[in-house]
Amino acid sequence: MAAIKCIGILTSGGDAPGMNAAIRAVTRTAIYNGFTVKGILRGYRGLVTNEIVDFHSSSVSNIIQLGGTILKTARCEEFKSVEGRQQAYENLKAAGIDALVVIGGDGSLSGANIFAQEHDIPIVGLPGTIDNDLGGTDATIGYDTALNTIMEAVDKLRDTASSHERLFFVEVMGHTAGYLALNGAIATGSEAAIIPEMDTEVDQLAELISQGFRKSKNSAIVIVAENPRTGGAMGLAERVKKEFPQYDARVTILGHIQRGGSPSAQDRILASRMGAMAIQAIMEGQRNVMIGIQNNELVYVPFSRAVRHNKSINRDYVNLVKILSM
Amino acid sequence: MAAIKCIGILTSGGDAPGMNAAIRAVTRTAIYNGFTVKGILRGYRGLVTNEIVDFHSSSVSNIIQLGGTILKTARCEEFKSVEGRQQAYENLKAAGIDALVVIGGDGSLSGANIFAQEHDIPIVGLPGTIDNDLGGTDATIGYDTALNTIMEAVDKLRDTASSHERLFFVEVMGHTAGYLALNGAIATGSEAAIIPEMDTEVDQLAELISQGFRKSKNSAIVIVAENPRTGGAMGLAERVKKEFPQYDARVTILGHIQRGGSPSAQDRILASRMGAMAIQAIMEGQRNVMIGIQNNELVYVPFSRAVRHNKSINRDYVNLVKILSM
């Protein structure tokens, strides 16, 4: 393999706070080590449609504090086809890009994995997603910020007068992973978290009403992971109206505000460290690995393992929510 | 009339950030001027059920920065009856309270107005509501904070990747008054505000889709005042799904988080000034007036005028939203 001279970088999937800090770290560490850098716009779509621009140190000035991603992201149907990926590869080669850094979540790294199997290009991934649902890493870039966003919203809710028998449902992201909901509930002292991982075991709303809530006869805040099956916060509020009409249910849906905002210190530092490590991985000849963090050490995680999410919910945390909101 | 020696204070209705700053200012200004102070819990309900406590300077220490109200609020059906108000008056007299300061919105001041007509007790009101829908005052305590809360949420939305043809609907409070929605749209550079004041004139969603939005072919953020008739943000998202299926609509519902949070500097200063003025009003023998602010001067507003909300929406503001988000 010829020596690597030019590194391309893209962000893909739902954006996550800290992506810009990662872009900055990748770019500047690459330049420091003698590489040239190219930015690919709109994720895989920009690869296919050839939206590739030169990146300099100044391209990433004053972005560490910004939410979103200066490289934009987009969905890309074409990249799901063999032909689309062939086009992407040809554009990469034409642009002189020898290695690729991909920042994104589950779907983005799966795409990288397939692309890497079809074409001879070293790819290193960074875990950028607020859902914290990737394998092989204790944390993902964006998770801490999203958790703080949820917390600050719920703190405001807590201020409002505690009326009798009122239920506040706050819907957060995570239709397959309850981390945000569960940790959000701990951080805010909420009365319960309704999470997908416990979906098949119990009727969490009925349990909440029958046990914890009825006791205190007071208002309760319940963090709800978005979930088509339960209908999320709206669905639960409607169930309350029908089945437990003595209660008053109010709904907050945070939606995409969870994906935005200036990244937290932890997310910026994580992104900076991981971004620098991505360049080191390329220099070491690594390919098809995601940078993960385990026990505060940066590690290489094969793509195949990164996208195999099988973290289970910690039952201790579920208990913590109950005990501490007594 | 005998000299006033003891002043009672209560908060009523939906809570608003800055109510605590007002409670603090009323309490300490009263004490400074030689009055004793009693706090009435849970609004008018506490008057009826006789939940009245002594208030000292230390009772209001370290509360200026807190959202909510340390006096709590509650709905009270009993106070809507003559008998309930009679009971309330007897409790007031038994507690030795000679004058009353009521902090709240529309309904609370209407209640005060009726109470004052039936019983001989001087009442001074303070405008405490995030809706800014009271007559005779340019601003209400809580409005500025709520506006900033909305702004910070929408700022985070703006960070997320601009995908093509995506509509973000953000529902805010104000089912009869579009101030929060309209000013929120100006402050965030949103593409449109859908407000109750324009309900009967045009189909605001159709106008948005046909004009502003289609032109840019890009994502747009629309601030929507809650409104049973349009179904709010959820109702609009469903209309989009049916009538304009080429667009992707996402929903955020801020809900009661708009009522909470640490008050802004402006709300704290307004509440402090108004609270001090309430005591001065009592000392001057005023009764049945709300403290308002007009042209940055504090004024007395008769209850009957305060609750006759007839501020109209400023068309210049509606135009400003359109022109500045081009």
Added chain:
Amino acid sequence: MAAIKCIGILTSGGDAPGMNAAIRAVTRTAIYNGFTVKGILRGYRGLVTNEIVDFHSSSVSNIIQLGGTILKTARCEEFKSVEGRQQAYENLKAAGIDALVVIGGDGSLSGANIFAQEHDIPIVGLPGTIDNDLGGTDATIGYDTALNTIMEAVDKLRDTASSHERLFFVEVMGHTAGYLALNGAIATGSEAAIIPEMDTEVDQLAELISQGFRKSKNSAIVIVAENPRTGGAMGLAERVKKEFPQYDARVTILGHIQRGGSPSAQDRILASRMGAMAIQAIMEGQRNVMIGIQNNELVYVPFSRAVRHNKSINRDYVNLVKILSM
């Protein structure tokens, strides 16, 4: 005078949050009304050194929420000379700029005033300064944000354990105007504000120690306007160490963080309204006026009056600080 076709815009002096919102409003309102727009970089320096760029609607996209100014500011010695201003005028003419919008404080508008007397160019000013020390306007762009920045910092201080006989001095900007210090003290419930307007009357530190502070025997927070004469917070802390050694004094100096940060809702709305009004003023043939706000109405203020700061401190506010922090 020939018709105005092209409007130049610059920011000058210390930056203030909301300047970007003003730039956006000026630019888009101008374009909406058929003008072309040019941005002048680095304030008057860019006029002299001819750093002028074309501005489009997209030039001001997504900046309403950003602190600082995308046009930058700088000091400019050359503009203080007749020759420098001559050069500036020639550059303006060469760029085809027919009218100028200047956003800045005292010094910037004084500069505009002189420039306008020497050269035939209509200039409209916007009050952009955190100090709120301009004549003819109730508020300046940036003041509300700075006040909230101070408030949030002092709120954190208040959290710390109240030890006996500890004095916290917090130094804020405003070496000639005590607005930020005085209103900051009201908004945070601080025990005192030490402001330049009262400098010659009393020894404010001695008064604080002898009266308010000694009574409570507790910690106190004192907001201090920067002041070479008192040495600011550091100077006061050293006086305490010498003259009142029984007290422990701690210092926070906020410095330039007061000039930054995402603008508050109020500053964004004020900047948006004023920016739109600046274009209207130009269309009406106004020149050498600053847009001011009085009693919530936008007004034209002659430059000569705008820079003649003679707002006096409201004694009621000084008393409010004392009474409410009892």
Added chain:
Amino acid sequence: MAAIKCIGILTSGGDAPGMNAAIRAVTRTAIYNGFTVKGILRGYRGLVTNEIVDFHSSSVSNIIQLGGTILKTARCEEFKSVEGRQQAYENLKAAGIDALVVIGGDGSLSGANIFAQEHDIPIVGLPGTIDNDLGGTDATIGYDTALNTIMEAVDKLRDTASSHERLFFVEVMGHTAGYLALNGAIATGSEAAIIPEMDTEVDQLAELISQGFRKSKNSAIVIVAENPRTGGAMGLAERVKKEFPQYDARVTILGHIQRGGSPSAQDRILASRMGAMAIQAIMEGQRNVMIGIQNNELVYVPFSRAVRHNKSINRDYVNLVKILSM
């Protein structure tokens, strides 16, 4: 040893955000497990002066989000003597307290260690300090919040216009440990961190001026750990004035605002987990251990090791600051 029935809790030393979340978790986990709980006011001073109050579940309601500590802290000279500690022990026994949870930093745990050697009382410690300078734990309660406070302040600084050859010095806490300064610099993209750990090796200011700063000819932000030897930010600014007069130096001193503020999600969750673990430790018969966190697992750390701070600064982080701010 008789069975433990009643657990006392105190906070000591400088306060740290998250202490209240820890108090809440200790209290409610204890009550859940059948213990009674007593709160000791003002740290060890309250032990000596017998300020001990009953604690119920409601005593810790609605405090998880508050900065500071509802139990207060204070310095206590008496506890440094054998007689003082004897008095403390007698008060503990008289109050029926069988075990003690101490939340604090270095000095507080050293005090606990001595107390435990002299008297037969099981003590479990929680690491509560913003300095993150305790042994045996990857994180301390309060550190993450303080880091975010620093970051938000520096972000605002970054907004201000970049003038040529201006140096901003921002002084942060940590006179023996540079974590806050170093990680603060990474999180904000600052140009340098001046930290005590590198004091003896190089003249960090001279190095900064001669290398990094001169190159860019632009403004730079430097995070400075408070340090009597260098004189902190003020001392450095004065050195600049003398030795490098061509530069303009501005100073921000954050001071005690770093100890306050609503705790971050991470600090609340850490405090909640550690608080619950403290009760489990007592139930397991542990004594004289601090709860630490290592590799995301809670562990027991002997007091003697906890107070032996010997974490060294990670050189990779120092390099990261340089490379990423190029």
